[in-house]
Amino acid sequence: MAYDCYVAICQPLRYQVILTPDLSVLLVLLSLLISTGHALLHTLMALRLSFCTNVEIPHFFCELAQIIKLSCSNIFINTLLVYSAANIFFGVPIAGIIFSYIKIVSSVFRIPSVGGRYRAFSTCSSHLSVVFLFYVTGFGVHLSPTVVDSSTKNAVASVMYIVIPQMMNPFIYSLRNREMKIALRHLISGKSFLFLCS
Template sequence: MYLFTVLGNLLIIVAISSDSHLHTPMYFFLTNLSFVDICFTSTTVPKMLVNVQAQRKNISYIGCLIQVYFFIIFGGMDNFILTMMAYDRYVAICHPLYYMVIMNPRFCGILVLISWFIMFWVSLLHTLLMRQLTFCVGTEIPHFFCELAEILKLACSDTLINNIVLYVATALLGVLPLTGILFSYSKIVSSLMRISSAGGKYKAFSTCGSHLSVVSLFYGTSLGVYLSSALNHSSLQNSVASVMYILVTPMLNPFIYSLRNKDVKGALRRLLNLATSCLR
């Protein structure tokens, strides 16, 4: 599954980068999403695989801090990029005449850079606050990776400030992007309702199908994890649920975009033909 995730997302990146027809804002964001998905999965899964192979379930304190730091960065970037993609579809459908003016390359690049900047500092704040905590000897994390919420429960010192920062960051960086996505699609649906022909509605909404599938998969699995952890304290069930959004969702993203998108399928076909001709 990990290999499929890495290779599938790499294939999407190479296909889009090599095809000039796909050098548009939507595919620029898709390239970034694929890159973030590779990094997001690579933050936790390789260490898990090493532990399974070596039959050792330990991680160093510094290693745990590093894992928390990068997990927060790439998890937050997933949120931001999915929100940017929703805004891109909103502009394309609701304001098509101004699309290239609004979604120009400079603006898209600035959106991504600002997102990286925000997540860098938010993640650093969480890590520095966690660094101030003390832990008892022989602390066991009931998870297959260092998840911040689980670690805070195991600290031997006061975690009030850490929890406040965690809740505020979750509200701002989780709820606000999801609200933005829902608002964008409410405007899209409202705009589509004003289109008279069924063919026009289908053509306009078909460009959102892949993104909607990815958003539903990402938020559905991640919300499912935190709801299940709140209602059910079984560490095994929480770990299994976490695998869904850490590994399964990034693995399925390339398939969703390649199977539902004619442009991506065409780029992949041309890339495959080019690779075949080079081998000959």
């Protein structure tokens, strides 16, 4: 999405040439391959751990940090891998996003009209808000100490980065639509029933 915004704002006349359907499919497949490899790596490393009997995960789902905490064996390698992978798989994309948004902001400030600047910023603001929500909570979960952390705080943070961005995606992206903005204003002001009936 950051690359899409970058090309749309910084190279608008070459958008169709740069971001071809083949490149889009390649980016999606690359993203899928990297995330699958990342998950597989942690799964295989968790399989080598031994666990005590009658263990219960104090969480909504089998989060990696919670599984590592329950292990009776040495978890140094797993913890090191969690920190290393989090730095790589969070750090590299966030660096790319920051780089693209620096380029976008510098291009937007060169737009002479205020309306053009507003349109350019509104194009990317929805993506930036979802990315910010996902990365801040994801960093909190994956880079927090895996041994001394509160399970309640970890569960809340996990819900924040796994559930909330996915729930907010349609809402945030649809707020660029004029009809959705009008419907939201009616809903907030208590006129939702009258709006739906008219």
